[in-house]
Amino acid sequence: MIRSRLLASALGLTLGLVAMSEVAHAAEATTTPAAASASERASPSLIVTLVVDQLSANLFNQYRSQFTGGLKTLADQGLVSINGYQTHGVTVTCAGHSTVLTGVHPARSGIPANDWVDTTTGETTYCLSAPQNTLAHGKNTDNGPVGPDNLSASTLGDWLKAVSPESRVYGVSGKDRGAITLAGHNGDGAFWLTDNFGFTTYVEPGQSAEARLAPVAGVNARMIDRFTREAPRWTYSNAGCRRLEGQWTISGQTFDAKVPPVGFRLDNSPILDELTIEGAIELMDGQQLGRRGVTDMLGVSLSATDRIGHGYGTQGPEMCEQMLRLDAALGVFLDKLSTVPGGAIVVLTADHGGSDFPERSSVEGYSHAGRVDRALQPRVNAALKARFGLDADPLVSSAGGFVIVDKDRKSLAEPLRSQVLAAAVELLNGEPQVALAVARDELLAEAAPNSIHPEDLSVRERLRLSAVAGRSPDILRAWQPGLTGQGRIGGAISSHGSPWDYDRRVPIVFWWPGAEGQERFLPMRTIDIAPTLANLIGVEPGAAIDGRCMDLPQFAKGRCAAE
Numbered sequence: 001m002i003r004s005r006l007l008a009s010a011l012g013l014t015l016g017l018v019a020m021s022e023v024a025h026a027a028e029a030t031t032t033p034a035a036a037s038a039s040e041r042a043s044p045s046l047i048v049t050l051v052v053d054q055l056s057a058n059l060f061n062q063y064r065s066q067f068t069g070g071l072k073t074l075a076d077q078g079l080v081s082i083n084g085y086q087t088h089g090v091t092v093t094c095a096g097h098s099t100v101l102t103g104v105h106p107a108r109s110g111i112p113a114n115d116w117v118d119t120t121t122g123e124t125t126y127c128l129s130a131p132q133n134t135l136a137h138g139k140n141t142d143n144g145p146v147g148p149d150n151l152s153a154s155t156l157g158d159w160l161k162a163v164s165p166e167s168r169v170y171g172v173s174g175k176d177r178g179a180i181t182l183a184g185h186n187g188d189g190a191f192w193l194t195d196n197f198g199f200t201t202y203v204e205p206g207q208s209a210e211a212r213l214a215p216v217a218g219v220n221a222r223m224i225d226r227f228t229r230e231a232p233r234w235t236y237s238n239a240g241c242r243r244l245e246g247q248w249t250i251s252g253q254t255f256d257a258k259v260p261p262v263g264f265r266l267d268n269s270p271i272l273d274e275l276t277i278e279g280a281i282e283l284m285d286g287q288q289l290g291r292r293g294v295t296d297m298l299g300v301s302l303s304a305t306d307r308i309g310h311g312y313g314t315q316g317p318e319m320c321e322q323m324l325r326l327d328a329a330l331g332v333f334l335d336k337l338s339t340v341p342g343g344a345i346v347v348l349t350a351d352h353g354g355s356d357f358p359e360r361s362s363v364e365g366y367s368h369a370g371r372v373d374r375a376l377q378p379r380v381n382a383a384l385k386a387r388f389g390l391d392a393d394p395l396v397s398s399a400g401g402f403v404i405v406d407k408d409r410k411s412l413a414e415p416l417r418s419q420v421l422a423a424a425v426e427l428l429n430g431e432p433q434v435a436l437a438v439a440r441d442e443l444l445a446e447a448a449p450n451s452i453h454p455e456d457l458s459v460r461e462r463l464r465l466s467a468v469a470g471r472s473p474d475i476l477r478a479w480q481p482g483l484t485g486q487g488r489i490g491g492a493i494s495s496h497g498s499p500w501d502y503d504r505r506v507p508i509v510f511w512w513p514g515a516e517g518q519e520r521f522l523p524m525r526t527i528d529i530a531p532t533l534a535n536l537i538g539v540e541p542g543a544a545i546d547g548r549c550m551d552l553p554q555f556a557k558g559r560c561a562a563e
Contacts, residue, residue, distance in 0.1 A: 043537040044512065045342025046290030047156075049182055049299045049349075049529075051100055052326070053093060053175070053306035054496060056353025057084060057505035059314060063323040066240075070330025071323075074348055074509045077517050079552060081524040084508030085454035086352055089462030089478065089499035090400035093306065094127035096351025096526070097181040101299070102153040103530035103545035105465040107448055110152030112468040113399030114177070119474075122409035128180050130202065136209040137200040142192075146176050147202045148185045154542040155184030156530045157297050162186075163539055168287055168296045170215070172199070172279045174272045174303030178351075182299025188287075191216050191279060193272065198223045199279050219282035223275065234260040234269045234321070241320035248359050253489045257316035263490060268307035270325035276302055277329050281336055290340040295537050300333075302326065306354070310492040313357040315364075338513045347533065349526055350506035357494035358484055368482040372433055377402075380427045384420055394420050400466060400497065401437075401473035402428075421474055428477060435459060437477040443467040451546070454504070454523050462499040510552055524550060535560050 061082070064075050074080075086096050088106050090113055098109035106112050111127050118125045130147030157169035171183030171190040180202070183190035189212065191199040198220035203209050213220065236242060236259050248255045256262060266272060280300045283289060289296040305322055312318035337344040355361065361369035381393040388394075392407035404421045406412055412420060421439055428437035436459050449461040457465075463476045481500050487493035496503045508524050510532075527547030534541055535549045549560035 043295050044290075044345045045293075045295055046337070046340050046344040047295065047297045047533055047537065048337060048344060048346045049101060049297070050330075050346060051097060051178060051182065051299070051301040052348065052350050053178065053301060053303045054309045054352060054354040055305050055350035055506065056314075056355075056502060057082065057507050058353065058502060059305075059319070059323070060507040063320075063327075066324065067327045069327040070332070070334045071327040073331065073334050074346070074511045077515045078348075078509040078511035079515070079518045079520065081508040081520045083455070083521060083523040084349060084506045085523055085525050086504050086506055087451040087454040087457065087462070087525050087527065088465040089459065090466040090476070090497060091352035091499070091503040092399060092497050093175065093351050094177045094181070095466065097178055097301065098151060098153070099526045100349060100351070101155040101157065101182060101184065101530050102151075103527050103541060103547040104153045105448070105451070105527060105546050107465050107467055108153060108546065110150055110468055110471070111181075112466050112472040115399060116471045116473065117396065117398040117403045117405070117409060119403055119405055119409070119411035122405070128177055133202045133204050134209070135200055136203050136213050137194055137197045138209070142194055143176055145202065146180060147204065148180050148183070151181060151185065155182075156533055156539075157182075157184040157299075158186045159534060159539045159542050160295065160297060160537065162542065164294055166292075167294045168289060170283050170287065170289070170297070171299040171301070172276060172283060173301035174267065174276050174307075175301065176202075178301025178303060179299070182301060189215050193267070193275060193279075195267070215283055215287055216279060218286060219279050223278075234264055234271070236317075236321065238321060238324045241317040241324070244315065244317040244320055246316070246360075248357070250357065250359055250487050250489055250493050255489050255493065257312065257318065259317050259321055261312055261318055268304070268311045270304055270322050272304040272307065273302040273326055274329050276300065277333050280333065284336065290342055290344055293342075309354045309494060309496075313360060313494045314354055315356040315360060334511075343512060345510065345512045345533075345536065347529055348507065348509040348511070349529065352496050353503045353505055354496040355484070355494065355502045357487060358482065361482070366482060368480070370483055371487065372479055372483050372485055374486065376431055376433060380424060380431070383427055384423060387423060388416065388420055390420075395424055398473035401440075401476040404474045425475055428475065433480055433483055435478040435480045436463070437475055438463060440467050440469075440472045440474055440476055443476065444469055451525060451527075452548070454525055455501070459499050462504075518553065532560070
């Protein structure tokens with residue numbers, strides 16, 4: 001089990017790193033003399049994409065000096081871009097994941113948010129909804145039937161499968177949207193953890209649930225009742241995290257920042273990532289990834305940082321424990337990757353960043369941190385109803401903004417819709433807590449900006465890169481920096497999703513066994529990852545992309561083509 005391996009890794013880190021180095025040197029010794037030239041090295045036999053949900057660049061850098069395991073290896077030996085960016089403005093999980101292996105912004109991936117209001121039906125649509133499918137574990141749980149259909153762009157795995165059908169492409173995660181977006185349209189499997197079962201997946205018409213689950217059958221058999229039998233305990237494994245304990249008042253309730261948190265569950269604890277990595281190792285072994293003479297791909301999306309960030313904030317003992325336990329778990333995983341005979345390359349990034357809950361931020365010197373006024377939306381709705389004689393609130397929240405609807409949450413008829421929308425934009429921009437409100441259709445009429453300098457994009461341009469016709473809300477909005485929505489203890493007390501850099505800046509790290517550390521201060525974007533890796537394995541993107549290939553010294557099939 002991975003928990004015992006984690007302890008062994010923590011106690012024997014030095015031996016592990018030495019062993020990893022010896023494996024890398026042994027692999028080098030068995031290659032041809034031409035392998036000494038970085039520009040002539042063969043493609044790696046395994047590409048691993050690690051996406052740590054809500055791992056901001058700030059959080060990565062905050063704990064960097066405390067890492068002793070896998071994150072230390074990546075930070076010390078990898079090519080580290082300390083200014084990595086999700087370039088768009090609505091920084092949420094599904095949208096951010098959609099950029100990593102497609103090379104395109106959400107405006108072209110078709111995934112602007114985790115869900116959206118369909119104003120033709122009045123229903124909320126999940127980002128990866130696929131009603132024609134079923135779930136392999138036989139229950140309509142989680143987010144219901146899902147699949148990659150709503151993802152408009154192809155992925156690196158799709159490009160690879162097009163030229164190498166025998167290559168294997170898998171995704172594994174604590175969330176369906178983490179696994180599916182990394183596995184792509186033509187991957188061999190996308191698996192995510194579900195309560196009281198283990199890893200599940202989606203089943204398309206004509207497919208067998210048993211066959212779809214076969215790659216994770218072994219790990220599922222071992223954890224079939226771990227959700228209840230083990231009654232997983234979350235205790236301090238790092239005594240230094242205790243110093244961050246405290247009490248806070250949130251929405252009139254007292255929140256105790258401590259470990260274990262009150263009412264914690266497996267899926268909002270470090271155990272979630274440890275089990276996900278166990279599933280990733282199962283896929284590596286059972287599917288012989290990187291050991292069959294072709295290039296394979298494994299996407300691993302680790303969800304616990306996001307769940308803990310929402311539930312407990314980013315600056316308490318809970319996140320401290322998560323960062324250090326994740327570091328240990330990734331140490332085990334990198335040790336495993338170092339045994340792949342044909343060589344593995346790892347890229348680590350995040351789908352978005354995040355910030356702490358505002359009550360703690362405000363007493364730590366950030367007086368602008370706070371929560372959005374509960375009366376703001378009712379105030380705007382009251383003004384709109386009075387002006388247009390409406391009998392229902394026309395302004396309804398939708399991820400990243402608002403939709404203009406009737407009492408059934410369906411779009412108002414024209415010309416009333418356009419009139420109400422214009423008035424709503426004017427009223428919202430008059431609210432001091434709103435940094436910008438802009439009509440989606442107005443954004444779509446503008447050319448998508450060149451994001452090669454992501455730090456220089458205006459808020460309007462960032463929102464443009466999130467705008468998708470028919471899916472983004474009628475009005476995209478940005479709250480002022482430091483503001484977040486209402487919090488509820490036992491639910492979410494902090495969040496993300498803004499166009500500000502604490503939500504956009506993420507680490508981007510490339511690593512392979514035997515790599516030499518390098519820091520890059522100039523910005524890199526998550527949309528640059530797919531074309532960079534495509535160049536490394538000698539495949540062409542399937543269509544026009546927004547990202548660009550970036551040269552990777554020491555491990556490259558050749559330099560990127562001149563733009």
